[in-house]
Amino acid sequence: MTVTEPEAAYPVETAAPAIERSRQRSVTGGMRSFIRRSPLSAFWGCIAAAVILMALAAPVLAPYEPLKSDFRAMSKPPNERHYFGTDQIGRDVLSRVIHGSRASLAVAFGAVLFGTTLGALWGLASGYFGGRFDILSQRIIEFLQSFPDLILAMAIAMALGAGFGTVIVAIAITRIPFGGRVIRAVVLSLKELSYVEAARGLGASHLRIMARHILPQCVAPYLILATTHLGVAIIIEAALGFLGVGIPPPTPTWGNMLADSLNAGLIPPWWLVLFPGLAITITVLAFNLLGDGIRDMLDPRLRRAV
Amino acid sequence: MYSYIIRRLAFGALTVIGVSIIVFLVLRVLPGDPLVALFGPEGFTKLSEAERARYMADLGLSDPLAVQYLRWVGDIARGNFGRSFFRAESVGEMILRRGPLTAEIAMLSVILSWLVGIPVAIVSALRPNSLGDNVSRFLSILFLAVPGFWLGMLIVLAALFLFGYRAPLTGPSLLADPWSNLQVVIGPAVVLGLGQAAYIARMARSSLLEVIREDYVRTARAKGLSRRPVITFHALPNALLPVITLSGILLGFVLAGSIPVERAFGTPGLGYAMFTAVSERDVFVMQNLVFLYAVVFVLLNILVDLTIAWLDPRIRYR
Numbered sequence: 001m002t003v004t005e006p007e008a009a010y011p012v013e014t015a016a017p018a019i020e021r022s023r024q025r026s027v028t029g030g031m032r033s034f035i036r037r038s039p040l041s042a043f044w045g046c047i048a049a050a051v052i053l054m055a056l057a058a059p060v061l062a063p064y065e066p067l068k069s070d071f072r073a074m075s076k077p078p079n080e081r082h083y084f085g086t087d088q089i090g091r092d093v094l095s096r097v098i099h100g101s102r103a104s105l106a107v108a109f110g111a112v113l114f115g116t117t118l119g120a121l122w123g124l125a126s127g128y129f130g131g132r133f134d135i136l137s138q139r140i141i142e143f144l145q146s147f148p149d150l151i152l153a154m155a156i157a158m159a160l161g162a163g164f165g166t167v168i169v170a171i172a173i174t175r176i177p178f179g180g181r182v183i184r185a186v187v188l189s190l191k192e193l194s195y196v197e198a199a200r201g202l203g204a205s206h207l208r209i210m211a212r213h214i215l216p217q218c219v220a221p222y223l224i225l226a227t228t229h230l231g232v233a234i235i236i237e238a239a240l241g242f243l244g245v246g247i248p249p250p251t252p253t254w255g256n257m258l259a260d261s262l263n264a265g266l267i268p269p270w271w272l273v274l275f276p277g278l279a280i281t282i283t284v285l286a287f288n289l290l291g292d293g294i295r296d297m298l299d300p301r302l303r304r305a306v
Numbered sequence: 307m308y309s310y311i312i313r314r315l316a317f318g319a320l321t322v323i324g325v326s327i328i329v330f331l332v333l334r335v336l337p338g339d340p341l342v343a344l345f346g347p348e349g350f351t352k353l354s355e356a357e358r359a360r361y362m363a364d365l366g367l368s369d370p371l372a373v374q375y376l377r378w379v380g381d382i383a384r385g386n387f388g389r390s391f392f393r394a395e396s397v398g399e400m401i402l403r404r405g406p407l408t409a410e411i412a413m414l415s416v417i418l419s420w421l422v423g424i425p426v427a428i429v430s431a432l433r434p435n436s437l438g439d440n441v442s443r444f445l446s447i448l449f450l451a452v453p454g455f456w457l458g459m460l461i462v463l464a465a466l467f468l469f470g471y472r473a474p475l476t477g478p479s480l481l482a483d484p485w486s487n488l489q490v491v492i493g494p495a496v497v498l499g500l501g502q503a504a505y506i507a508r509m510a511r512s513s514l515l516e517v518i519r520e521d522y523v524r525t526a527r528a529k530g531l532s533r534r535p536v537i538t539f540h541a542l543p544n545a546l547l548p549v550i551t552l553s554g555i556l557l558g559f560v561l562a563g564s565i566p567v568e569r570a571f572g573t574p575g576l577g578y579a580m581f582t583a584v585s586e587r588d589v590f591v592m593q594n595l596v597f598l599y600a601v602v603f604v605l606l607n608i609l610v611d612l613t614i615a616w617l618d619p620r621i622r623y624r
Contacts, residue, residue: 146604150563239453268463285448
């Protein structure tokens, strides 16, 4: 009784050795427990990995050049030479879908790497220091969140002029407030804990406390947030491409292909519409379900927070 | 309650000011030279020095940025939304002509999302981990991943192939011609409504599951009430509070989502105007429309917060 009681009373502090133990567990063991706990997420995680592989190996996998027109095969429905058909100027749709994954994933990873990370670090600092800096940061974040993300991304992409880098920047800026909010809330609850106080009492600098004691606890919520944001970023990128402010053509992206299909005559051929959209849906679904699985594994208590 | 309303409105006003600064920074300051944004880099190099100077003076772009900002805000405060660089119609007229259609789509989609999302959530929450629960959860995860504009394109194509049907291209007002108005509005509303229903169902399910475990629900069951009235009159009203908040946030995202969806359907609403402004690189129209959308979003959030405070005394008296 006397041994178990403090564990029940202070769940946060007993969580620390558990994390320590899980770190020592081998990678394969972790993978095995992930598969056992959420087989569905593991399956979709494999699909996400396959999409990433497809993007990396696009030049090898694609049967044709994505930009080369074949004028003898224009607007052809799917057949044995072109499994997904060809578009109005005779480009192979399958090859373009495969190459399109490169743009989508590069933009999504870039936007999350810059936006969510910057937001998370900002939230860490504003939650830790509090005071006037925190109030100012909260206001700025609130202003940024007053725009629906697609509209803000459209405005920024248009102002900067279409291009690969600008699309990443535009989407990254829309991700900052979310990272800031979530991580700030985590930090606010962490900094009152006695081990942080102890570190402060021992004379550790602010930077050291943030880096050594608070940052490691933020990794789990950050990972969960980042995986969800990957899916959101892919959808925003596709919408920007569809509206003509994404990565400029002729670069094949899924959004550009859908926008192109509307120019293919009065009635867009169904294969030009179906396949790029399916690619978007499957990829986003894979990242979302992988994110759900990671969330359940790392911390079921965060279910409501993110 | 009154002090809460005043506090919320004051914060709202502050947010609108912040939003206007961000819009001005993004669309007037970020592009560097607004003429480059208007004409594109190639078009800009073709302009002569005199032409450049004339355009700058005409559009009031040679004044200091602070003066430009104050003039823009003053214009909007007086209800003058300026004029498109490419078209004769003023932006204010365009908003009045096209806005109602988009507003109609947004409202209808919210109603649809509740009609679909809440029953699904109730069925899910009453029998967690049953077959119905798993199917509806997978469907809601699926609809979170489907881009609305793509679903819209598929619906347009399917209607054409299966029924040879195409929605009318002009958008008459609800009062003048309700039937063709409905035909224009229903497609985008369904697509946007399904997307929201997925979020609503997820949120309502988890919120309902939490409320069902509360003591007062058990008390109601224990005093002999049957299951149905306990769910509808005791559990549901409390479970819906977070759903109302979410629905308000989603309504803002629907306004944004309607831009690509209206393009997919060819709906002549405000979202399509936004798409036109973007593809013509019309910075001035964009600036005013982005500001309008953001202000509507802020107002919606205030409205939702006040509704919640009105419904839930715990927030009012904090």
